Amino acid sequence: MDPAALAALGRLEVVSRWLAQGFLQGLHRSPKKGFSVEFAEHRPYQPGDDLRFLDWKVAARADRWLLKQFEEETNLRATIVLDVSRSMDWQGAPTRLTKAAYASHLVAALTRILLRQRDAVGLVRFDDEIRTALPPRSNQQQGHRIIAALEEPGGGQGSDAAGALARAGALVTRRGMVVLVSDLLLDPDEVDATVRGLRAQGHDVTVLHLLDPAERRFDLPQGESTFVDPEGGAAERAIPAEVRTLYASTVGEVLDEWRARCAAVGASYEPVLTDQPFALPLRRAFAARQRHP
Amino acid sequence: MSFLAPWALWLGVLAAVPLALHLWRRRTAAPVAFPAVRYLQRMAQDHAREVRVQNLLLLLLRLAIVAAIALAAARPFAAVPAAGHAPVAMAVVLDNSLSSQAVTDEGPMLARLREMAEAILAEAGGEDRLSLVTMDGVTLGGDVATLRSALAEVTPLDGAGDAARALTRAAAVVRESPLAIRQVVVLTDGQRTSWDSAAIAAVAREGVGLRVAVPTSTWRPNHALLEAVAVPPVWGSAGAVRLRVATMDSVSWRVQVEGRTFARGTVGAEGTAIARGRPMTRGWGAATAELAPDELRGDDRRHLAVRIGDPPAVEVDPSSGPFVARAVDALIDAGRLRRGAGTLIGAIARPGVTAVVLAPTDPLRLPDLNRALERAGIPWRYAAPRRSETPLRFDAMAAGKEVNDGQAPMVRRWYPLTLTSATNTEMPRVDTLARIGEAPWALRGDGYLIIASPLDDLATDLPLSARFVPWLGAMLTERLDAGEVGVIETVPGAMLTVPRGADALELSEGELRPMTAGAQMDAPWRAGVSFWRRGPTRVGALVVNPEPAESDPDRRDVAALAELLDATALPSDLRAIGPATFATAGPRPLDRALLLLVVLLLLAEALAARRGRRTSAPSLPD
Numbered sequence: 057m058d059p060a061a062l063a064a065l066g067r068l069e070v071v072s073r074w075l076a077q078g079f080l081q082g083l084h085r086s087p088k089k090g091f092s093v094e095f096a097e098h099r100p101y102q103p104g105d106d107l108r109f110l111d112w113k114v115a116a117r118a119d120r121w122l123l124k125q126f127e128e129e130t131n132l133r134a135t136i137v138l139d140v141s142r143s144m145d146w147q148g149a150p151t152r153l154t155k156a157a158y159a160s161h162l163v164a165a166l167t168r169i170l171l172r173q174r175d176a177v178g179l180v181r182f183d184d185e186i187r188t189a190l191p192p193r194s195n196q197q198q199g200h201r202i203i204a205a206l207e208e209p210g211g212g213q214g215s216d217a218a219g220a221l222a223r224a225g226a227l228v229t230r231r232g233m234v235v236l237v238s239d240l241l242l243d244p245d246e247v248d249a250t251v252r253g254l255r256a257q258g259h260d261v262t263v264l265h266l267l268d269p270a271e272r273r274f275d276l277p278q279g280e281s282t283f284v285d286p287e288g289g290a291a292e293r294a295i296p297a298e299v300r301t302l303y304a305s306t307v308g309e310v311l312d313e314w315r316a317r318c319a320a321v322g323a324s325y326e327p328v329l330t331d332q333p334f335a336l337p338l339r340r341a342f343a344a345r346q347r348h349p
Numbered sequence: 350m351s352f353l354a355p356w357a358l359w360l361g362v363l364a365a366v367p368l369a370l371h372l373w374r375r376r377t378a379a380p381v382a383f384p385a386v387r388y389l390q391r392m393a394q395d396h397a398r399e400v401r402v403q404n405l406l407l408l409l410l411r412l413a414i415v416a417a418i419a420l421a422a423a424r425p426f427a428a429v430p431a432a433g434h435a436p437v438a439m440a441v442v443l444d445n446s447l448s449s450q451a452v453t454d455e456g457p458m459l460a461r462l463r464e465m466a467e468a469i470l471a472e473a474g475g476e477d478r479l480s481l482v483t484m485d486g487v488t489l490g491g492d493v494a495t496l497r498s499a500l501a502e503v504t505p506l507d508g509a510g511d512a513a514r515a516l517t518r519a520a521a522v523v524r525e526s527p528l529a530i531r532q533v534v535v536l537t538d539g540q541r542t543s544w545d546s547a548a549i550a551a552v553a554r555e556g557v558g559l560r561v562a563v564p565t566s567t568w569r570p571n572h573a574l575l576e577a578v579a580v581p582p583v584w585g586s587a588g589a590v591r592l593r594v595a596t597m598d599s600v601s602w603r604v605q606v607e608g609r610t611f612a613r614g615t616v617g618a619e620g621t622a623i624a625r626g627r628p629m630t631r632g633w634g635a636a637t638a639e640l641a642p643d644e645l646r647g648d649d650r651r652h653l654a655v656r657i658g659d660p661p662a663v664e665v666d667p668s669s670g671p672f673v674a675r676a677v678d679a680l681i682d683a684g685r686l687r688r689g690a691g692t693l694i695g696a697i698a699r700p701g702v703t704a705v706v707l708a709p710t711d712p713l714r715l716p717d718l719n720r721a722l723e724r725a726g727i728p729w730r731y732a733a734p735r736r737s738e739t740p741l742r743f744d745a746m747a748a749g750k751e752v753n754d755g756q757a758p759m760v761r762r763w764y765p766l767t768l769t770s771a772t773n774t775e776m777p778r779v780d781t782l783a784r785i786g787e788a789p790w791a792l793r794g795d796g797y798l799i800i801a802s803p804l805d806d807l808a809t810d811l812p813l814s815a816r817f818v819p820w821l822g823a824m825l826t827e828r829l830d831a832g833e834v835g836v837i838e839t840v841p842g843a844m845l846t847v848p849r850g851a852d853a854l855e856l857s858e859g860e861l862r863p864m865t866a867g868a869q870m871d872a873p874w875r876a877g878v879s880f881w882r883r884g885p886t887r888v889g890a891l892v893v894n895p896e897p898a899e900s901d902p903d904r905r906d907v908a909a910l911a912e913l914l915d916a917t918a919l920p921s922d923l924r925a926i927g928p929a930t931f932a933t934a935g936p937r938p939l940d941r942a943l944l945l946l947v948v949l950l951l952l953a954e955a956l957a958a959r960r961g962r963r964t965s966a967p968s969l970p971d
Contacts, residue, residue, distance in 0.1 A: 142384075143384035144384075146382065146383075146384050239384065241384055241385065241387065267385075271383075271384065271385040271388070274389075276381070276383075278379070278381055281379050281380065281381040282379065282380045282381065283380075283381050283382075283383035283386050283389055284380050284381065284382055284383065284386065285383070285384060285385075285386035285387065286382045286384060287384065288386075290386045290387065290390065291380070291386065292386050292389040292390050292393060294389055294393070295404075297958060298400070298403060298404060298407065298958065299389075299392065299396075299400055299403075302392050302395075302396045302399060302400060303388065303389065303392050305392075305396075306388055306391050306392035306395060306396070307385070307388050310388060310391070
């Protein structure tokens with residue numbers, strides 16, 4: 057369903073619930089579905105394995121050394137880092153969601169999915185400063201807290217993504233997952249260094265690069281105009297119809313650069329257009345969650 | 350370059366509109382919030398040259414579009430070498446007269462004229478309107494392929510044709526075309542007798558350019574058969590054909606009657622010969638006299654009609670006078686008449702008898718003669734005699750040949766001929782053979798010939814002149830023979846009147862064509878003998894022969910002919926004649942080309958703009 061049409065059907069909390077339900081019903085049965093200490097399967101013993109998990113009964117009866125494997129015992133600890141700077145509060149067409157609104161629905165739905173998996177979810181909102189910092193929790197109140205935080209205003213004149221990512225790393229005390237949701241209109245080198253640090257701490261990092269389709273294709277209806285950056289005030293004059301191809305080519309280069317940077321530090325990267333269904337970025341984020349044992 | 354609507358060039362100022370918009374919009378660009386300005390800046394930095402070139406290209410294309418529209422609206426004309434000539438309405442007059450049969454040292458003349466026409470057609474364009482007109486006035490229009498086929502079909506005529514008619518038709522054809530450039534091209538052998546006529550000078554050709562081409566040729570001496578006449582006109586057991594030949598040397602001849610050789614011989618430089626023989630059939634027959642062939646085959650043969658039978662019987666009344674009696678005796682001696690119950694000649698008329706009625710020498714006998722005319726059913730009456738010295742004028746058409754040569758005989762006493770009151774409401778069918786002033790002197794009706802004077806030296810000089818005996822002989826043998834219409838000699842394509850007494854024409858090919866007496870008709874374009882028919886019976890002949898002038902070797906060169914016709918001379922060289930024909934066709938209109946240019950510029954502008962608009966970014970992965 058079109059993201060804007062879906063968002064118009066209810067409040068963020070309600071819509072995020074629909075999104076989570078729909079997303080989970082669409083999943084195949086997962087081998088990591090359980091959260092208890094239930095036995096899962098045997099596997100052959102290999103030197104170095106912890107002898108506590110050796111199935112002594114099987115070894116006694118069949119003289120085979122098998123290791124008992126259990127479903128995961130502890131929850132994933134995920135922190136979502138959300139850009140709420142002024143540049144996010146923009147839409148290329150009235151029929152589309154702003155990047156901020158799209159990101160809010162995306163984060164809310166991802167929160168519900170993770171909480172339903174009994175994972176701990178935290179949230180860091182930032183613009184030129186950190187607006188919200190919720191440490192990861194796995195209880196249901198955490199969902200309400202995150203959704204309430206998502207409805208708080210942002211709109212600062214800058215994007216301190218490096219600080220926000222560092223804060224997220226601090227909030228997650230053990231190896232976990234960090235999801236950055238931003239339009240990435242920021243200094244890539246700073247982000248690059250911070251992500252590298254997070255990866256060094258063992259965190260799995262996923263970057264969801266939000267773009268309005270007009271930012272991707274420059275298909276604005278205006279004639280010759282002076283385009284002004286709402287954050288920094290930088291301006292450039294152009295006729296969209298005449299430079300569309302060159303602009304799209306340039307943006308393509310930028311995306312490739314981001315993809316290369318992320319790949320270099322072992323982070324996942326996914327550009328997301330705000331007219332795409334939410335399922336697409338949700339799937340990418342959930343794939344990152346599945347990588348954790 | 351010239352313009353039909355130069356005021357439209359002012360539309361060119363509209364070219365300033367895109368320029369002004371370009372500059373004005375750059376100054377008044379409205380601010381628009383756009384977070385990804387950094388991408389724009391990077392694009393401008395990376396592709397500054399491309400953006401400038403694209404902007405400049407679009408501006409130039411838009412300026413060019415407006416300028417081209419303004420130029421096209423002004424309807425320009427210009428000579429564009431690569432674009433060919435302007436569309437021309439052109440009629441090619443091909444001289445296929447008899448003289449085009451001639452074989453010159455350079456080849457057959459008609460073939461050379463045809464090659465020139467082909468060379469002209471090879472230069473014609475698809476927009477030209479072309480026609481081919483031959484000397485018999487046949488006109489054919491169509492594309493180049495059609496005219497090429499028609500050219501291959503053209504054959505020489507058996508006569509001179511009608512150059513004036515061909516020129517008139519050609520001028521009319523090109524004048525009907527909506528194209529502005531109209532011209533007639535004459536391809537001819539330049540024979541002087543074909544083009545030196547008042548009729549050609551009078552051809553209206555306003556607004557039509559005339560061009561003329563004459564192949565350079567070397568003419569060989571040519572002999573020609575100028576005349577072949579049956580003597581006497583009605584053959585009995587024997588007959589003769591008088592031949593007149595133009596030749597510089599001796600040449601053999603042959604006469605055939607109904608396909609059988611009648612006589613043969615050789616004629617020397619004196620140019621005359623008599624072919625004598627005995628015919629083997631009776632009635633009307635076709636005969637041919639021909640010479641040994643030379644470079645111009647068409648003038649080596651002439652056709653004639655012969656009538657083989659008994660000469661007409663004549664009964665001379667003493668009232669006809671001594672001159673008539675002597676003349677009839679001479680004609681009987683010559684075998685052209687015989688004495689017997691037939692045509693009655695004198696101041697007398699009898700019912701049911703063919704008569705040559707002469708006015709009485711004694712006025713007192715006039716009432717008796719008028720009553721005799723009434724009894725015989727002849728609708729004419731003699732009025733009271735008049736005396737005046739008036740020249741006699743023979744009607745050449747009615748007489749069938751020119752008889753006005755020499756000094757006209759005078760008439761001093763004559764009785765005006767008047768129609769009876771009973772026939773005033775319906776004019777009898779009658780030929781006027783001779784006149785005094787405007788009054789009829791000799792009239793021929795059905796079965797009679799009536800003459801307004803007695804044929805004696807007191808009433809007229811005619812009996813004293815040398816033409817009297819031949820004239821009387823013609824009247825008695827050719828003109829009065831009951832039911833016969835005689836021989837009409839003419840040239841191919843000439844206009845003539847269907848003679849009274851004929852209801853069909855039996856063409857030389859055997860076709861029988863119904864005719865109405867008195868109607869106008871064109872003589873056949875092919876030489877030969879046709880026969881006038883009344884029902885199943887041949888009653889006369891139509892003999893078509895080429896004009897003797899077609900044998901005239903006198904030719905004009907192209908410069909002289911161009912001056913005579915007030916035309917432009919074309920080269921005879923096959924490589925040059927085509928370009929020369931269209932060289933002065935005038936500048937070519939450029940409006941269509943400019944409109945095409947506008948369309949191309951619009952397409953280019955759309956492509957250039959589309960190149961900017963097209964999103965070439967790869968689709969994003971899911």
